[in-house]
Amino acid sequence: MAYTSSTMGVPVAVEMPRHIAVIMDGNGRWATQRRLPRVAGHTKGVEAVRAMVEACARRNISYLTLFAFSSENWRRPTDEISFLMRLFVSVLEREIGKMHSNGIRLRVIGDLTKFEPRIQELVRGAEAKTANNQRMTLTIAANYGGRWDLTQAAYKLAEQAVAEKGMQSIGEADFSKYLAMAYAPEPDLFIRTGGEQRLSNFLLWQCAYTELYFTDIFWPDFDASALDLALDWYCQRERRFGRISAQLESEEKQISC
Numbered sequence: 001m002a003y004t005s006s007t008m009g010v011p012v013a014v015e016m017p018r019h020i021a022v023i024m025d026g027n028g029r030w031a032t033q034r035r036l037p038r039v040a041g042h043t044k045g046v047e048a049v050r051a052m053v054e055a056c057a058r059r060n061i062s063y064l065t066l067f068a069f070s071s072e073n074w075r076r077p078t079d080e081i082s083f084l085m086r087l088f089v090s091v092l093e094r095e096i097g098k099m100h101s102n103g104i105r106l107r108v109i110g111d112l113t114k115f116e117p118r119i120q121e122l123v124r125g126a127e128a129k130t131a132n133n134q135r136m137t138l139t140i141a142a143n144y145g146g147r148w149d150l151t152q153a154a155y156k157l158a159e160q161a162v163a164e165k166g167m168q169s170i171g172e173a174d175f176s177k178y179l180a181m182a183y184a185p186e187p188d189l190f191i192r193t194g195g196e197q198r199l200s201n202f203l204l205w206q207c208a209y210t211e212l213y214f215t216d217i218f219w220p221d222f223d224a225s226a227l228d229l230a231l232d233w234y235c236q237r238e239r240r241f242g243r244i245s246a247q248l249e250s251e252e253k254q255i256s257c
């Protein structure tokens, strides 16, 4: 299914976001505050992931995208990276059955070639097993970076579309179909926990018209009630996509007539 691009058309603004993208920040600080090793925050963070997936599925959110490991996270201490990899493996091994029985389709985006072959195999298996599920698509961004995504799409565009169509007829849609998340609508709502207010190289193209929500809550403490606060905030937003308020009002009148 092709979704309306926020720059090429005006997507239908709905009350509940169809797609929520999350930067799960604050695991380390959550642990440090409790005098625990940083990795304890990541373990607790997995519980918050589980709760978030369940809460979004119950609220009929169609797409949930979680930033688990960025292309810049390789700069962290080796121990922490190894721990995060083991956590990723255990989530894939332990949770996929439950996800599948709950109708959740799993997708993983990012440069997986940098991961051990075992992880790549687990990812491919989990994606294949859940490929036909339709309740919600959970995307895990792993070794993902927005600039990596744009670069790999540009390579494919140059290699395939330019050769087939010729440079002059290349447009936005020819490019966006090569992006890692071409299967999903653009995020309606972006949530970042942990108090920082930046995109950190997450879905740079896709967040062109996304509503950005920042909260000080550390990721391990982000629960269903915190999600509901974000959703309430989202409901108050006026999504103009470049238009003016009066145009939206007259559109609403036309709909209610």
Ligand code: FPP
Residues within 6 Å of the ligand: 024, 025, 026, 027, 028, 029, 030, 042, 043, 045, 046, 049, 066, 067, 068, 069, 070, 073, 084, 087, 088, 091, 140, 194, 219
């Ligand atoms: C950011 O907190 C968090 C991460 C880089 C890792 C996120 C991983 C998880 C929540 C667990 C694994 C999840 C899946 C889906 C397998 P931080 O470490 O930057 O915290 P800080 O800013 O307080 O240091």
